[in-house]
Amino acid sequence: MWDQVTEALIGADVGATTTLELVDAARGRLRAAGGTSSADVRGALTTEIRDRLMRAGSASFELGPAPSVILFVGVNGTGKTTTIAKLAFRLRADGRTLALAAADTFRAAAVEQLRIWGDELGVAVIAQRPGADPGAVAFDAVAAAESRGLDAVLVDTAGRLQNKQQLMDELAKIRRVIAKRLPDQPRHVLLVLDATTGQNGLVQAEAFSREVGVTGIVLTKLDGTAKGGVAIAAADRLGVPVLFAGVGEEIDALAPFDPDAYVEWLFAG
Amino acid sequence: MFESLSTRLQGITERLRGKAKVTEADLDVALRDIRLALLEADVNFKVVKEFVARVRERAIGIGILTGLNPGQQIIKIVHEELVAMLGSERYHLRLDARPAVLMVVGLQGSGKTTTAAKLAVRLRREGKRPLLVAADVYRPAAVDQLVHLGDQNGVEVHTRPVGTPALEIARSGYEAARGRGVDVMILDTAGRLHVDEAMMDELVRIVGIVTPSETLLVVDAMTGQEAVRVASAFHARLPVTGLVLTKMDGDARGGAALSIRAATGLPIAFLGTGERTDALDAFHPDRLAQRILGMGDILSFVERVQDNVDQAEAEKATRRLLENRFTLEDFRSQLTQIKKMGPIGQLLQMVPGAGDMAGAAQEAVDSGQMRRIEAIIDSMTPDERRRPDIIKASRRRRIALGSGTSTAEVNRLLKQFVEMQRLMKSLSGGKLPRLGGGLGALLGR
Numbered sequence: 001m002w003d004q005v006t007e008a009l010i011g012a013d014v015g016a017t018t019t020l021e022l023v024d025a026a027r028g029r030l031r032a033a034g035g036t037s038s039a040d041v042r043g044a045l046t047t048e049i050r051d052r053l054m055r056a057g058s059a060s061f062e063l064g065p066a067p068s069v070i071l072f073v074g075v076n077g078t079g080k081t082t083t084i085a086k087l088a089f090r091l092r093a094d095g096r097t098l099a100l101a102a103a104d105t106f107r108a109a110a111v112e113q114l115r116i117w118g119d120e121l122g123v124a125v126i127a128q129r130p131g132a133d134p135g136a137v138a139f140d141a142v143a144a145a146e147s148r149g150l151d152a153v154l155v156d157t158a159g160r161l162q163n164k165q166q167l168m169d170e171l172a173k174i175r176r177v178i179a180k181r182l183p184d185q186p187r188h189v190l191l192v193l194d195a196t197t198g199q200n201g202l203v204q205a206e207a208f209s210r211e212v213g214v215t216g217i218v219l220t221k222l223d224g225t226a227k228g229g230v231a232i233a234a235a236d237r238l239g240v241p242v243l244f245a246g247v248g249e250e251i252d253a254l255a256p257f258d259p260d261a262y263v264e265w266l267f268a269g
Numbered sequence: 270m271f272e273s274l275s276t277r278l279q280g281i282t283e284r285l286r287g288k289a290k291v292t293e294a295d296l297d298v299a300l301r302d303i304r305l306a307l308l309e310a311d312v313n314f315k316v317v318k319e320f321v322a323r324v325r326e327r328a329i330g331i332g333i334l335t336g337l338n339p340g341q342q343i344i345k346i347v348h349e350e351l352v353a354m355l356g357s358e359r360y361h362l363r364l365d366a367r368p369a370v371l372m373v374v375g376l377q378g379s380g381k382t383t384t385a386a387k388l389a390v391r392l393r394r395e396g397k398r399p400l401l402v403a404a405d406v407y408r409p410a411a412v413d414q415l416v417h418l419g420d421q422n423g424v425e426v427h428t429r430p431v432g433t434p435a436l437e438i439a440r441s442g443y444e445a446a447r448g449r450g451v452d453v454m455i456l457d458t459a460g461r462l463h464v465d466e467a468m469m470d471e472l473v474r475i476v477g478i479v480t481p482s483e484t485l486l487v488v489d490a491m492t493g494q495e496a497v498r499v500a501s502a503f504h505a506r507l508p509v510t511g512l513v514l515t516k517m518d519g520d521a522r523g524g525a526a527l528s529i530r531a532a533t534g535l536p537i538a539f540l541g542t543g544e545r546t547d548a549l550d551a552f553h554p555d556r557l558a559q560r561i562l563g564m565g566d567i568l569s570f571v572e573r574v575q576d577n578v579d580q581a582e583a584e585k586a587t588r589r590l591l592e593n594r595f596t597l598e599d600f601r602s603q604l605t606q607i608k609k610m611g612p613i614g615q616l617l618q619m620v621p622g623a624g625d626m627a628g629a630a631q632e633a634v635d636s637g638q639m640r641r642i643e644a645i646i647d648s649m650t651p652d653e654r655r656r657p658d659i660i661k662a663s664r665r666r667r668i669a670l671g672s673g674t675s676t677a678e679v680n681r682l683l684k685q686f687v688e689m690q691r692l693m694k695s696l697s698g699g700k701l702p703r704l705g706g707g708l709g710a711l712l713g714r
Binding site: 015108199203 | 305309310314377378416421462463489492495499519521522525
């Protein structure tokens, strides 16, 4: 039984080290409480994983008083731009006023991609020419949010590998530029993590948190067979909650992250 | 990326080296550590299980525990099994049809569009005429992205108006390629989940229309345990011929590559090593195997140098070097050439024994130190560059001011340059510095 759950967790990208910790803790729990059935084992593990996911506090996303600057960060190809469109759709449905900031000035056509979403959602997109200083775009966006009295501005940034110090410095600068204009901002720094990612996800979480202070995680591409188990260690290590789950390509395919449902699905095979 | 994995494996097996006797318990401890190292590197757990079982079986089978130098033999088995997993032959694209079709497929965000552009640039460098065909009709602005990349690199891109189905784009792209005398049509497809039946069917139908000579599966090097399932699913539905591993310039340990090889037997054709369109390296399993053995990848290094260095320029520098007339001017033009070769850290990784230097050198570039050196040299007069010994205090102040640095930095550069001249003098005298230390130590000599 223990071998089986250990394999299930490792197969879900929870990571060998974290899995061994979880299994040890669950064993201890069962020794104290008694119980040896497979339901007991699964129950003990479920509790352990939930504890780790919840240790950082509640997983509900509060926009906070206007304006809220939300900075999206992550490595290349995790789905930052798509997640911004989805979150904008959610916030619009709640009647919030928004702007999107195209601070990914590096990837070819990233600005166009955000513009297309903005048009579709009827949300203003703040952009400059490709290759422009992303800090300047972020500054413009924050200024616009203030002058137009918007509830929130969602800032898209270029994907970057966390071991490229120069690019990480650039990201830290974007953050500083925002904070200079509006102290206490960005209120949210969301790390977009691809559920297909293996143990490097933990390295990503630590590096982005060190540079720009991640406040929450969005776990994307959960509509495939990948389980994204590395998010458990990442949330625990950073002490931040997983806030949203990306579950499809449709604009409404972003769900608030539900730890209970997630853990159940983790063992569902 | 495989470096940290191979370093860990070396550390584990190192403990066995020199042991006159290895007990079964010793072997178990080593195998347990190897299992953990592979799992933390994202090698699929089933693949790890088989790998460890094979090593164990061989170790016991040939009576290693009682034989001579047991530690050494276990190291040898581990390396042999790793190399066997990677394969030994370099994969060459087969693009004989005219036009030949090369299709790239994969999950969302794996890097297909960037890879398509890189392949076009590479094929053109080999003298072929490529045509990029933009059949990702789902992601907003994916077509624009390919068009931009094509424009930037002077490669033709075939597009159809928004709303045209992917099949129709593939068909019209193929006709355009045939009509225009294109050698290779590179078909960029939309990212899709391997479990999305409708989307996988679309690819199968596209294959039916254009009959690709090569279908490359693009896989993110950071992929976890899913890699096997994803690759197997694409492989089962499509005539996949090889893999492209992207984002290899990150710090992922790349276990996905080992898993996919083990599960599908597909060859790794290329590695994506950066955001620039020339950052696509052919994959040489034999060289990687050597690298795992700590020998460095000197062949890839030489290739990279040959691709980028201006031969005449290099010969001039060498001559001046030998004549001991190497000046700051030559040094400046060498810096420019090195920069053309891409990230210096990556470059040094390939050089035997220089692995430790790689991080420091890359740090120097990233922190802008390289740029500062260039600025200092640029702020000198031609005379000063040729005869740095004339640079006294007041010239130093002027150079520091002109380059936006400090006199301390100018001093440091001048001192380093004198050091370098001395080193070069000894080089030209036939005394080569010893680089192979790592290898010797590894082979236990």
